[in-house]
Amino acid sequence: MPGGLADHRISRQLRRGAALRAQLSFRGAFHLHRLARGRSDSKPRTPPTQVLTTGRSHLNQTGQLFATTTVPVLVPLPGNRPYSYAVPDGMSVQPGSIVQVPLGPRQVAGVVWDGVTDDVDPRKLRSITKVFDCPPLDHTMRRFIDWVADYTLSPPGLVARMALRAPAAFDPEPWIDGIALTDTTPSRLTEARERVLATAAEAPTWARLGLAHAAGVTPSVVDGLIKQGVFERVRLPPPPAVAEPDTSYGRANLNEDQRAAANALAATVAVDGFTATLLEGVTGSGKTEVYFEAVAAALEKGRQVLILLPEIALTQSFIDRFHARFGSPPAEWHSDVPPRQREKVWRQIAEGRVRIVAGARSALFLPFNDLGLIIVDEEHDPAYKQEDRTFYHARDMAVVRASIGAFPIILASATPSVETRVNAASGRYGHVRLTGRFAEAAMPDLSLIDMRSAPPARGRFVSPVLATAIAETVAKGEQALLFLNRRGYAPLTLCRVCGHRFQCLDCSTWLVDHRLRGQLQCHHCGFAVPRPEACPECGTLDHLVACGPGVERIAEEMLTDFPDARTILLSSDLPGGARRLRRELDAIADGEADIVIGTQLVAKGHHFPMMTLVGAIDADLGLANGDPRAAERTFQLLHQVTGRAGRSGGRASRGMIQTWQPEHPVMQAIASGDAKRFYEREVNERERTSLPPFGRLASIIVSANSRREAEEYGRELRRAAPQDAAIEVLGPAEAPLALLRGRHRFRLLVHAPRKAHIQGFLRALIAAAPRPRGSVQMQVDVDPQSFL
DNA sequence: AGCACGCCGACT
DNA sequence: GTCGGCGTGCTC
Numbered sequence: 051m052p053g054g055l056a057d058h059r060i061s062r063q064l065r066r067g068a069a070l071r072a073q074l075s076f077r078g079a080f081h082l083h084r085l086a087r088g089r090s091d092s093k094p095r096t097p098p099t100q101v102l103t104t105g106r107s108h109l110n111q112t113g114q115l116f117a118t119t120t121v122p123v124l125v126p127l128p129g130n131r132p133y134s135y136a137v138p139d140g141m142s143v144q145p146g147s148i149v150q151v152p153l154g155p156r157q158v159a160g161v162v163w164d165g166v167t168d169d170v171d172p173r174k175l176r177s178i179t180k181v182f183d184c185p186p187l188d189h190t191m192r193r194f195i196d197w198v199a200d201y202t203l204s205p206p207g208l209v210a211r212m213a214l215r216a217p218a219a220f221d222p223e224p225w226i227d228g229i230a231l232t233d234t235t236p237s238r239l240t241e242a243r244e245r246v247l248a249t250a251a252e253a254p255t256w257a258r259l260g261l262a263h264a265a266g267v268t269p270s271v272v273d274g275l276i277k278q279g280v281f282e283r284v285r286l287p288p289p290p291a292v293a294e295p296d297t298s299y300g301r302a303n304l305n306e307d308q309r310a311a312a313n314a315l316a317a318t319v320a321v322d323g324f325t326a327t328l329l330e331g332v333t334g335s336g337k338t339e340v341y342f343e344a345v346a347a348a349l350e351k352g353r354q355v356l357i358l359l360p361e362i363a364l365t366q367s368f369i370d371r372f373h374a375r376f377g378s379p380p381a382e383w384h385s386d387v388p389p390r391q392r393e394k395v396w397r398q399i400a401e402g403r404v405r406i407v408a409g410a411r412s413a414l415f416l417p418f419n420d421l422g423l424i425i426v427d428e429e430h431d432p433a434y435k436q437e438d439r440t441f442y443h444a445r446d447m448a449v450v451r452a453s454i455g456a457f458p459i460i461l462a463s464a465t466p467s468v469e470t471r472v473n474a475a476s477g478r479y480g481h482v483r484l485t486g487r488f489a490e491a492a493m494p495d496l497s498l499i500d501m502r503s504a505p506p507a508r509g510r511f512v513s514p515v516l517a518t519a520i521a522e523t524v525a526k527g528e529q530a531l532l533f534l535n536r537r538g539y540a541p542l543t544l545c546r547v548c549g550h551r552f553q554c555l556d557c558s559t560w561l562v563d564h565r566l567r568g569q570l571q572c573h574h575c576g577f578a579v580p581r582p583e584a585c586p587e588c589g590t591l592d593h594l595v596a597c598g599p600g601v602e603r604i605a606e607e608m609l610t611d612f613p614d615a616r617t618i619l620l621s622s623d624l625p626g627g628a629r630r631l632r633r634e635l636d637a638i639a640d641g642e643a644d645i646v647i648g649t650q651l652v653a654k655g656h657h658f659p660m661m662t663l664v665g666a667i668d669a670d671l672g673l674a675n676g677d678p679r680a681a682e683r684t685f686q687l688l689h690q691v692t693g694r695a696g697r698s699g700g701r702a703s704r705g706m707i708q709t710w711q712p713e714h715p716v717m718q719a720i721a722s723g724d725a726k727r728f729y730e731r732e733v734n735e736r737e738r739t740s741l742p743p744f745g746r747l748a749s750i751i752v753s754a755n756s757r758r759e760a761e762e763y764g765r766e767l768r769r770a771a772p773q774d775a776a777i778e779v780l781g782p783a784e785a786p787l788a789l790l791r792g793r794h795r796f797r798l799l800v801h802a803p804r805k806a807h808i809q810g811f812l813r814a815l816i817a818a819a820p821r822p823r824g825s826v827q828m829q830v831d832v833d834p835q836s837f838l
Numbered sequence: 839a840g841c842a843c844g845c846c847g848a849c850t
Numbered sequence: 851g852t853c854g855g856c857g858t859g860c861t862c
Binding site: 120122123125127129131132133134135136151152153154155156167168170171174175176755823824825 | 850
Binding site for chain 1: 851852853854
């Protein structure tokens with residue numbers, strides 16, 4: 051490990067960075083050459099010169115005339131334009147420089163932006179406090195931030211803030227003390243000293259303790275040699291956050307199909323320039339190993355690579371597979387990475403030292419300086435949509451980042467989104483298919499259980515047909531997985547005497563019974579009360595009744611029916627957090643459970659070799675709402691969860707789906723395995739109704755402290771909507787979150803047919819009905835993923 | 839009087 | 851997004 055510390059490439063890069071910064075020192079020179087960083091041959095050209103600043107003359111308070119240099123700086127504020135700041139004497143900045151600026155009473159981090167500064171009241175003008183010794187955000191990153199801000203109708207400063215989410219990383223990491231061999235030979239060669247010298251010869255520099263450890267001696271042996279001058283003390287760059295991936299480490303053993311697919315993907319990497327490719331292949335067809343070959347190709351070109359994964363999929367199993375292929379794990383970026391490590395990773399990505407990142411959607415805003423490939427795994431996954439603060443879809447923005455950066459992107463999925471499928475079919479995206487002949491042989495036999503003809507007993511939720519299959523599976527010593535996409539014990543509690551329904555005080559939704567925690571919880575806002583014994587309405591004791599199933603209730607049913615089976619319940623809200631979940635998943639894979647009951651987290655890529663039965667309870671659950679993507683989502687989820695069965699060598703496996711509407715196209719598609727027909731239908735339907743990807747949707751979320759205020763502004767927005775025959779504004783529609791955290795809210799839906807420029811319409815609408823004073827707030831979601 | 843809380847506007 | 855100023859209303 052310490053051998054990598056003196057990596058020549060790194061020190062060269064660091065030196066070059068320092069030299070560039072030195073050259074950029076300017077004052078009074080308002081034109082400068084922008085210096086291409088990294089691979090100038092393959093990146094889009096930046097204009098050779100650009101106006102960075104303008105000199106302005108101002109009268110200061112004492113009436114003196116003085117010249118000052120001002121630069122635009124993006125600050126974390128919801129304004130539409132950068133603020134202007136003065137560059138103090140002796141300070142040099144360039145577009146992209148990360149700076150500290152005073153903002154009101156505090157100091158904040160901002161980014162020097164492109165263009166010229168606005169005219170600003172000179173009395174307001176304040177000076178940049180300092181320039182961080184940190185690589186500036188490059189031209190493509192700045193264009194990307196501007197693009198995202200423009201598309202999502204978000205203030206650019208708030209988009210930039212997403213790229214600056216590691217404040218302590220703006221200052222360089224401290225260098226560490228190390229030692230290096232000199233020409234001096236030790237006075238006396240002991241056995242311990244010989245070992246130290248032999249070990250030390252393997253690398254140019256070492257950490258003192260690292261060498262002692264590697265040589266298997268106490269630090270005092272090393273100290274003795276330092277004293278004699280055999281080692282000299284040197285300063286070493288901070289150790290890398292992760293080891294360099296070794297592209298030749300674990301070359302995959304690919305079959306013919308996989309090799310062809312891998313070559314096709316690697317070919318997109320070989321060509322400089324933007325391409326988007328859909329990699330489609332069923333579970334078990336080896337998608338990951340195939341796109342790893344494209345990753346290897348990009349790494350071999352010396353570029354950085356980003357692999358985006360839906361949050362939950364950032365599992366140990368992915369990291370393990372990466373490690374097996376590249377000899378070391380990737381740098382991870384998600385909410386569970388501890389702050390220190392986050393800063394280190396952020397910094398080293400900006401410096402180009404970290405070349406491979408696996409991360410959740412927020413990783414898209416990392417400051418790569420030479421990004422050459424993005425993979426979006428499970429590209430259909432709804433977790434890519436950020437639904438708070440700045441609303442954005444990481445899959446779509448990833449395509450934009452690749453396009454701006456002129457490099458390839460690969461979207462991988464067994465069940466692609468309709469959007470991506472249409473893009474692939476129209477030729478906008480490449481389409482690489484893994485036929486998965488081998489995987490298909492191991493696919494489970496899928497069948498529907500018609501709940502009308504095989505209903506469960508009263509108060510039960512597992513059909514006798516499924517129960518029998520569970521019994522058979524457990525008897526064979528194999529595992530059964532029951533999937534239900536609903537946390538808790540029951541979605542509704544009511545009083546048998548007066549009919550009172552337990553509702554959230556803040557939202558207009560039912561409280562979900564969580565028996566393991568002894569609470570009734572609101573799944574929208576997090577509100578919770580202890581489970582009451584008496585009805586709050588009529589006061590009657592012990593007459594509350596749970597309606598409908600949740601995973602806890604299914605677990606209870608299994609414990610009653612199969613008391614000898616080892617039953618495990620998996621749900622994201624169970625105590626112990628992600629670490630415990632990981633442990634439980636490992637235990638299941640090791641065969642330490644007979645029956646597993648879980649929410650959708652069990653649908654995500656885990657290997658359960660003994661899982662030969664998967665049952666979906668209440669498979670229709672997601673179809674009921676009026677969401678345009680409900681069918682697609684349900685199909686994807688059911689496909690994924692039934693894919694958990696059938697990975698085992700030779701064993702027959704089954705997938706059984708409990709449904710009240712077996713004739714529904716989703717159920718038919720799942721049961722027949724005919725995804726193609728389902729998608730065709732779905733595409734036609736979207737086209738017919740002008741829904742995405744053929745038309746556009748946007749939603750405007752209005753909230754206020756009082757219902758009256760919220761409604762008034764909502765109506766005002768609707769009234770002020772520019773006349774555009776093509777675009778319709780629906781609503782105000784009450785969402786189930788009508789009242790969230792004490793605020794009344796609802797949304798206007800904007801529906802535009804093909805090719806309509808929805809952003810322009812929204813901007814005009816917002817301009818025509820400015821937000822009133824008071825508590826009224828408004829947020830725009832340009833790609834809402836649901837109507838709810 | 840003293841302060842907790844909520845609302846509201848400014849922030850270059 | 852975050853902060854301070856200011857008004858309201860409650861408590862020691």
